[in-house]
Amino acid sequence: MPIEIEAPEQLGYDNIQCNLTESSYSDFKFKDLKLDLDDLVIAYSDHRGHPELRQLLAQETGGGIIADQILLTSGAAQALFIISTTLLEPGDEMIVIRPNYATNLETPRAIGANLKIVDLTFEKGWKIDPTALESQITSKTKFVSITVPHNPTGTVMSADDLKTLVQITDKHGCRLLVDETYREMNFNGTLPYAATLAPHVISVASFSKTFGLPGIRVGWLMTRDEKLFEQFFAAKEQIQICGSALDEEIACQFYRKRGHFISLIFNNLQRRFTTLKNWMESQEYLEWVEPTGGCVAFPRINAAVLSRLDLEKFYRTLNREYSTHVGPGHWFEQPKHFMRIGYGWPTDEALSKGLRNIESAIRAQL
Numbered sequence: 001m002p003i004e005i006e007a008p009e010q011l012g013y014d015n016i017q018c019n020l021t022e023s024s025y026s027d028f029k030f031k032d033l034k035l036d037l038d039d040l041v042i043a044y045s046d047h048r049g050h051p052e053l054r055q056l057l058a059q060e061t062g063g064g065i066i067a068d069q070i071l072l073t074s075g076a077a078q079a080l081f082i083i084s085t086t087l088l089e090p091g092d093e094m095i096v097i098r099p100n101y102a103t104n105l106e107t108p109r110a111i112g113a114n115l116k117i118v119d120l121t122f123e124k125g126w127k128i129d130p131t132a133l134e135s136q137i138t139s140k141t142k143f144v145s146i147t148v149p150h151n152p153t154g155t156v157m158s159a160d161d162l163k164t165l166v167q168i169t170d171k172h173g174c175r176l177l178v179d180e181t182y183r184e185m186n187f188n189g190t191l192p193y194a195a196t197l198a199p200h201v202i203s204v205a206s207f208s209k210t211f212g213l214p215g216i217r218v219g220w221l222m223t224r225d226e227k228l229f230e231q232f233f234a235a236k237e238q239i240q241i242c243g244s245a246l247d248e249e250i251a252c253q254f255y256r257k258r259g260h261f262i263s264l265i266f267n268n269l270q271r272r273f274t275t276l277k278n279w280m281e282s283q284e285y286l287e288w289v290e291p292t293g294g295c296v297a298f299p300r301i302n303a304a305v306l307s308r309l310d311l312e313k314f315y316r317t318l319n320r321e322y323s324t325h326v327g328p329g330h331w332f333e334q335p336k337h338f339m340r341i342g343y344g345w346p347t348d349e350a351l352s353k354g355l356r357n358i359e360s361a362i363r364a365q366l
């Protein structure tokens, strides 16, 4: 996948001055977390995942999900892999929105499933329309897959639309997968954990995005369907027996102090979003659908400028002369004049400078 080959992790973080490609909040340092790990036993751990952590996660759902309905996984990516490989056989039908986080498309493709892709559009505000999804459902549909809040656009489905989609998928007897990895990053209040809404709904999330801990590789899936849970659990056992005792303990100690970290994170996130919004409103080359969640935006170079621009040259200049990276549209199977800007990760200085550099790299050609 281009996003993997061209990722800053592969280029080396130290080689990039303004890294606006990231899709998470800034990574925490070990010392920020004030951990107590001396007595941790490095043993195989509970195969479902750290019991206290699952208990804490369950409490957050307000009782809609219990600890035994939560399976810890190695990141949301593994949860998505487990779900697709469990639910799909070659030729099976599934419905998925695009653009999207690549794994939501690539794993079903790799299995040889028949993907029915519902394209979201800039013109329609990247809106996920439950009726557009319903029109694709047939008796062969195994599941419908959505991402809310949405990566790469930062748009958020309304609670009513989510509930409508839950009803629609229930009526048609197919499952609903909600990748809610950005759940907490919702500017207008969080949506319910999707899996609390009905037994046929599966929620996926992780510590990587809102919580800035992608390096511990802890995520989860939730489902109230007991039989399905057992299948997911069996798949996890085949892949890795259990999660990393160290990673899960770090996640648990972090989550005990969730409230403290969330307020810190949201202070920084809000300020960085204001920087991005002010910039978008003041410059003349890009247009966007203003995000209402997440920590990324997906603007595009407007038509007037695009007709005068060599896009390959623009990205080359941006990367090489300005040491600034964004996520070009092709990472998301979109035209290259779209770009994902991750504003939640860089320092304030790197963000402001990176945004100015985008403008300069465009202006250089006009």
Ligand SMILES: Cc1ncc(COP(=O)(O)O)c(C=O)c1O
Binding pocket: 023, 074, 075, 076, 077, 078, 101, 147, 151, 179, 181, 182, 205, 206, 207, 208, 214, 218, 219
């Ligand atoms: C929507 C979405 N889901 C899942 C993931 C996977 O994240 P992780 O495996 O680090 O939890 C990502 C990462 O970019 C994502 O954007």
